[in-house]
Amino acid sequence: MVTAYRPATLQEALSMLKETDGIPLSGGTDLMVRLRAAPGTPARFSRPLVYVGSLPELLAVEHSEGGSWSIGAGVPLSDLLKLKGLPEALGAAIREIGSPAIRNTATLGGNICNASPAADSLPALLCLNASARIAGPGGERLQSLEDFITGPGKTALKSGELLVSILIPPAPPMKLFYRKIGTRRANALSKLSVLGMVKIENDTVKDLRLAVGAAAPKVVRIPEAEKSCIGRSVSQVAADHHTLLSMYREKVRPITDQRSTAGYRERTALRLIEEFLTKELSP
Amino acid sequence: MTGKELRIVGRRVRKVDGIELVTGQAKFTADMKLPGMLYGFARRAGQPAGKLEGVKKDEALKIPGVVDVLTAEDLPGPNLIGVLPPFDQPVLATGDIRYAGESVAFVVAETREAAKRGAAALDVRITEVPPILTVDEALGDGARKIHENGNITFSRKLIKGDADKALAEAPVVVENTYETSFQDHAYLEPETDLAVPGGDGRITVYASCQSPFHLRGLIAANLSVPAGRVKVVQSNTGGSFGGKDDVAVEIGILAAAAALRTGRPVLVAHERGESMVGSNLRHASRITITTGATKEGKIVARKIKIILDGGAYASESPFVVMKALIHAAGPYLIPHVFVESTAVYTNKTYAGAFRGFGVPQVTFASESQMDELAAKLGMNPLTLRKINALRPGDATATGQVFKQSVGLLQAIEILEKERLPEKPEDPSDRYLYGTGHSCMLQGISNGAEGVDVVGATVQVSQDGSALVGLGLTELGQGSRTVYAQIAAEELGIPLETVTVRQVDTDSVHDSGPTVASRSTTVGGMAVLKAAREVKESLLDMAALMLQTDKKEIYFQDGFAILSKNPDARIPLREVATAAYWTGHPLMHLAFSKAPEAKYDHDTHQGSIYIAYNFGAHRMSIRIDRWTGEVRVLEHLAAHDVGKVINPVGLEGQVEGGSLIGYGYAHMEKIEESRGIIRNANFADYAVPSIKDRIPTRTLVVEEANPTGPYGAKGVGEPPVAATAACFANAVSDALGVRFTRLPVTRQDILRALQSGAATHGGDKNG
Numbered sequence A: 001m002v003t004a005y006r007p008a009t010l011q012e013a014l015s016m017l018k019e020t021d022g023i024p025l026s027g028g029t030d031l032m033v034r035l036r037a038a039p040g041t042p043a044r045f046s047r048p049l050v051y052v053g054s055l056p057e058l059l060a061v062e063h064s065e066g067g068s069w070s071i072g073a074g075v076p077l078s079d080l081l082k083l084k085g086l087p088e089a090l091g092a093a094i095r096e097i098g099s100p101a102i103r104n105t106a107t108l109g110g111n112i113c114n115a116s117p118a119a120d121s122l123p124a125l126l127c128l129n130a131s132a133r134i135a136g137p138g139g140e141r142l143q144s145l146e147d148f149i150t151g152p153g154k155t156a157l158k159s160g161e162l163l164v165s166i167l168i169p170p171a172p173p174m175k176l177f178y179r180k181i182g183t184r185r186a187n188a189l190s191k192l193s194v195l196g197m198v199k200i201e202n203d204t205v206k207d208l209r210l211a212v213g214a215a216a217p218k219v220v221r222i223p224e225a226e227k228s229c230i231g232r233s234v235s236q237v238a239a240d241h242h243t244l245l246s247m248y249r250e251k252v253r254p255i256t257d258q259r260s261t262a263g264y265r266e267r268t269a270l271r272l273i274e275e276f277l278t279k280e281l282s283p
Numbered sequence B: 001m002t003g004k005e006l007r008i009v010g011r012r013v014r015k016v017d018g019i020e021l022v023t024g025q026a027k028f029t030a031d032m033k034l035p036g037m038l039y040g041f042a043r044r045a046g047q048p049a050g051k052l053e054g055v056k057k058d059e060a061l062k063i064p065g066v067v068d069v070l071t072a073e074d075l076p077g078p079n080l081i082g083v084l085p086p087f088d089q090p091v092l093a094t095g096d097i098r099y100a101g102e103s104v105a106f107v108v109a110e111t112r113e114a115a116k117r118g119a120a121a122l123d124v125r126i127t128e129v130p131p132i133l134t135v136d137e138a139l140g141d142g143a144r145k146i147h148e149n150g151n152i153t154f155s156r157k158l159i160k161g162d163a164d165k166a167l168a169e170a171p172v173v174v175e176n177t178y179e180t181s182f183q184d185h186a187y188l189e190p191e192t193d194l195a196v197p198g199g200d201g202r203i204t205v206y207a208s209c210q211s212p213f214h215l216r217g218l219i220a221a222n223l224s225v226p227a228g229r230v231k232v233v234q235s236n237t238g239g240s241f242g243g244k245d246d247v248a249v250e251i252g253i254l255a256a257a258a259a260l261r262t263g264r265p266v267l268v269a270h271e272r273g274e275s276m277v278g279s280n281l282r283h284a285s286r287i288t289i290t291t292g293a294t295k296e297g298k299i300v301a302r303k304i305k306i307i308l309d310g311g312a313y314a315s316e317s318p319f320v321v322m323k324a325l326i327h328a329a330g331p332y333l334i335p336h337v338f339v340e341s342t343a344v345y346t347n348k349t350y351a352g353a354f355r356g357f358g359v360p361q362v363t364f365a366s367e368s369q370m371d372e373l374a375a376k377l378g379m380n381p382l383t384l385r386k387i388n389a390l391r392p393g394d395a396t397a398t399g400q401v402f403k404q405s406v407g408l409l410q411a412i413e414i415l416e417k418e419r420l421p422e423k424p425e426d427p428s429d430r431y432l433y434g435t436g437h438s439c440m441l442q443g444i445s446n447g448a449e450g451v452d453v454v455g456a457t458v459q460v461s462q463d464g465s466a467l468v469g470l471g472l473t474e475l476g477q478g479s480r481t482v483y484a485q486i487a488a489e490e491l492g493i494p495l496e497t498v499t500v501r502q503v504d505t506d507s508v509h510d511s512g513p514t515v516a517s518r519s520t521t522v523g524g525m526a527v528l529k530a531a532r533e534v535k536e537s538l539l540d541m542a543a544l545m546l547q548t549d550k551k552e553i554y555f556q557d558g559f560a561i562l563s564k565n566p567d568a569r570i571p572l573r574e575v576a577t578a579a580y581w582t583g584h585p586l587m588h589l590a591f592s593k594a595p596e597a598k599y600d601h602d603t604h605q606g607s608i609y610i611a612y613n614f615g616a617h618r619m620s621i622r623i624d625r626w627t628g629e630v631r632v633l634e635h636l637a638a639h640d641v642g643k644v645i646n647p648v649g650l651e652g653q654v655e656g657g658s659l660i661g662y663g664y665a666h667m668e669k670i671e672e673s674r675g676i677i678r679n680a681n682f683a684d685y686a687v688p689s690i691k692d693r694i695p696t697r698t699l700v701v702e703e704a705n706p707t708g709p710y711g712a713k714g715v716g717e718p719p720v721a722a723t724a725a726c727f728a729n730a731v732s733d734a735l736g737v738r739f740t741r742l743p744v745t746r747q748d749i750l751r752a753l754q755s756g757a758a759t760h761g762g763d764k765n766g
Helices: A010-020 A077-081 A088-095 A100-105 A108-113 A121-127 A223-229 A234-239 A241-251 A262-280 B018-022 B058-062 B112-121 B135-139 B163-169 B212-223 B246-262 B272-278 B317-327 B359-377 B381-388 B408-417 B479-491 B519-546 B572-582 B647-667 B718-735 B746-755
Strands: A023-025 A049-051 A061-063 A069-072 A131-136 A139-144 A149-151 A162-168 A175-182 A190-201 A204-213 B038-044 B050-056 B066-070 B103-109 B123-128 B152-160 B172-180 B192-197 B203-207 B230-234 B266-269 B284-293 B299-311 B336-345 B431-443 B453-460 B466-470 B498-500 B553-556 B559-562 B569-571 B587-593 B612-624 B630-640 B696-701
Touching: A010 A049, A010 A131, A010 A162, A077 A088, A077 A100, A077 A108, A088 A121, A088 A175, A088 A190, A108 A121, A108 A162, A121 A190, A121 A204, A175 A262, A190 A262, A204 A223, A204 A234, A204 A262, A223 A241, A234 A241, A234 A262, A241 A262, A262 B746, B038 B112, B038 B246, B038 B272, B050 B103, B058 B066, B058 B112, B066 B112, B066 B246, B103 B112, B103 B123, B103 B246, B135 B299, B135 B336, B152 B317, B163 B284, B163 B299, B163 B336, B172 B359, B192 B246, B203 B212, B203 B246, B212 B230, B212 B246, B246 B266, B246 B272, B284 B359, B299 B317, B299 B359, B317 B336, B317 B359, B317 B431, B359 B381, B359 B431, B359 B647, B359 B718, B381 B408, B381 B431, B408 B431, B408 B612, B408 B630, B408 B696, B431 B718, B453 B479, B453 B519, B453 B572, B466 B479, B466 B519, B479 B498, B479 B519, B519 B553, B519 B559, B519 B569, B519 B572, B519 B587, B559 B572, B569 B572, B612 B718, B630 B647, B630 B718, B647 B696, B647 B718, B718 B746
Parallel strands: A023 A049, B038 B266, B203 B230, B299 B336, B466 B498, B630 B696
Antiparallel strands: A061 A069, A069 A162, A131 A139, A131 A162, A175 A190, A190 A204, B038 B103, B050 B123, B066 B103, B152 B336, B172 B284, B192 B203, B192 B266, B284 B299, B431 B612, B453 B466, B453 B587, B553 B559, B559 B569, B612 B630
């Protein structure tokens, strides 16, 4: 049997999570599939479930005048797509997650906490320098998403803690480059994805962010590589892309699984990074 | 055939059952909720080979909600699924476990969850046996026998002339070996059956299935009751493609047996994983072909060896072996042909019927080799095909001669007239372009695979409307629409007034299975004959009413009309009503029987099929050298269909079949390790989505087929084979390297570019 709780308040949820060592459940689109032992068998839960999908704190969305966002971890993805002014990178990533039916129930918090190397929201959120607002027995804490994800399927959430919302700081308008390679053109899990954002003024790179999904245990983002582009001209960056690529080659460490091979992932990731650095930068 | 212009046949019409389907009003088996209904769920072996030592039910029966557990001993009959000899597949395992998806026990419970929990709680003891997972292991010396009779399921030879001698003397010879993977049907609706005890000693089974009479016969046999006690109703069926036969029988038997034991309705609705693991796949294959030709490109001989991996049970393997055998040499005039075709048992999910039925495998191999031969000869690949194409009066590989309805040359010529798509400027040198061709043939209807009879009824009511019934099923292919058009055409009534009934085994004649692209050809002919009989009766009545000879009357738009004076007309509803009151028959059962196959069983020389569909395809693609992504720029699919009944339906069949062929050639692959399918879900098994749709354009050749209604012949299966083959040729053309294994995935493409195997666009630049 599965024991499930449906707390009415965040406080109640936190105490239930702590007391029962429960698993927070919201849309369930990852959890239910991941915990199914074999085709056709019911999902097996070693721990109780705590349904957090109706907690007001997890459903709240705030957009400040300064341009920052606070997005409740339990908001369905399709609702996010209806928000005006949602950062373009996040919208582009969400549109490629699953099918309309999956997006109607899957949540941003779930995509993050499932911590799959192929989670499509993560490259976008990392490039947006998002952070996680976490509630726990000892109160609230903030942690950058970069540090929040610690490995495949692993997060920095401690026992009794819950991801409440995702904070996205204001970002200048930037040109977006997004390539997701899936098993098919829609409703597909990523074999690989590359997301780049760049701000160019007078042919000079003012800001550049680049993340690679499904190519390593965690999303790959290399601040030194990004910084080295800033202040340089577009053609300088393009000319020197081999140096940058070698930095990424160090960090791109994909695996072979049922969706693709390590060789394919590595090679294609580097090619797409090259495309971003050489072709997409020019206006 | 009627001597007058066709008014409804040949017209673009909407599917007669389309609106209900696209608006969600159509009900499927799993939509039915009956009072007291139980849910059935099978416990599967979970390992590919072993000895079943025993199943203890106690723990399962303790689970709240579990009502009953069935094991093999609880089935009253022979515990058998198969529809063909060697009848080797049990419903529930008894001794040997032969594949991981094998059902060992069946749990019924008040809820689906309880049934699953019950299945998990069963104590199933299996002693492991090392599985045999490749055809080479199965055929190896001293290999363990998967079945009593050994590991060869079925093997046949086709011998025409002396291929060895001709090859030895041929100036140009090419040889290669090709392989294809298993493919899942991936229909939207997984297999579902609902058994309802009638309280009158009968039982009704509502089934998502392809061949309801297979279910009736095998359910009755396994319950040890006369067939007439079982009524099978085909529910709306969300796709089948050959897949909902053996497995629909399996779950139908289990549901019916449990329903009789409990006296309650029992529903079995497979989930996707069960569907992929526990129902038949398309055979994986290894095919070696040697082709000999003259320097001018005239093929003199082909020698072909086909090995099909049939998995754990025979299913339709014997017929797939024959179909592959007969089609392997391709749609060409070849004086000397030798083919050996063999299906082999392995400890994997069994293979059986799947749209194309052995033809996609051999067409890929044969058409790949045609391109290799063209390259060796320095000849245009399409020209090579044209030189060798079967023409009317030529003998096929089996020596059968068709004097008409051989439209391959016309199909090729249509392609020749179509200009290749423009290649856009690409200064980046990032993209590679390629074009591939394929030609193929596909035998229509059962032919050598058995009797080929369809019985159809046409019943006209007093209101002048018509009800058509026959034992062939609508599976999404549009056959109901075709039958409605034929009945409307013959009776001269509006299409909207014709209803084609659901198949239930109480009310229609057993028309054989709905397979082999036979519905329009053989089924349509039966409807046409039945409609004509009823029409004769109505003409007799109308002649009395119009006081003239019936030759002077024709029916059109729902009226009986006097030829000499079209203003003199009587509504058909009045004719039908008068016919009712005067005892003129308003219903007729007519049979259409295809000419029997006559051939030598050792050489397969003789007449095998009543007709062939001939096809020629061309596909132009663009490959991204950086990601291996393939974009299909154009896909032309020309088929000789004899006569188009419904152009919309034809396009649907060609586009749908092409997409299955494209998935087969590029995306879909069953990933199996140690006998367990690892990607039994649509996240990891890449069936194409709507966004992966390719731009298929249907081109029509109409060379009338004397054995089909209005000259029509089927087109359900052919596009699969032709598309897969021309895709592989297009990729090979773009990269300058021959791919000999399907699917050719984007990973394979990138690997070829990286390794330097590709002679075009390789990785010379880093």
